[in-house]
Amino acid sequence: MDERTLVLVKPDGVQRGLIGEVVSRIERKGLRLVSLELKTVDRSLAEQHYAEHEGKGFYEELLSFITSAPVAAMVVEGPRAVAAFRQIAGGTDPVEKAVPGSIRGDLALETGSNIVHGSDSPESAEREIKLWFG
Numbered sequence: 001m002d003e004r005t006l007v008l009v010k011p012d013g014v015q016r017g018l019i020g021e022v023v024s025r026i027e028r029k030g031l032r033l034v035s036l037e038l039k040t041v042d043r044s045l046a047e048q049h050y051a052e053h054e055g056k057g058f059y060e061e062l063l064s065f066i067t068s069a070p071v072a073a074m075v076v077e078g079p080r081a082v083a084a085f086r087q088i089a090g091g092t093d094p095v096e097k098a099v100p101g102s103i104r105g106d107l108a109l110e111t112g113s114n115i116v117h118g119s120d121s122p123e124s125a126e127r128e129i130k131l132w133f134g
């Protein structure tokens, strides 16, 4: 039974020209791209997307970062797509929790600019896909 997940290439990834690299890793894993759109993120979308982090010390920084420049939003599909993309992405902190061979482990240096977002559960994925793609 296939599932879907929301993937974002965040502003750092787009500015560094890494959309193709991320898409390539998704496709090589065997996952499928269902939708892909470049989007400018307004404050309201950012707040809804990151609602679980409201009140944390890095929340404001997170919102200004995600609204600073376009992101590439995609819906990705396949068996266990949520967990599969989290594996491809690697740990949140790309150094302390480095996963060699992962997007963050290979290509990122700081937690605040770790290139990609992937939904953390099928329930989050459903909420986030509605939010980003209606």
Ligand code: DAT
Residues within 6 Å of the ligand: 058, 062, 091, 092, 111, 112, 113, 114, 116, 117, 118, 120
């Ligand atoms: P993930 O993106 O791996 O799901 P998360 O949901 O815990 O991680 O956090 C969302 C984003 O917020 C994360 O990709 C980068 C940023 N972030 C998380 N923890 C942080 C911290 N301690 N300092 C700065 N930024 C942080």
Ligand code: MG
Residues within 6 Å of the ligand: 118, 120
């Ligand atoms: Mg998360």
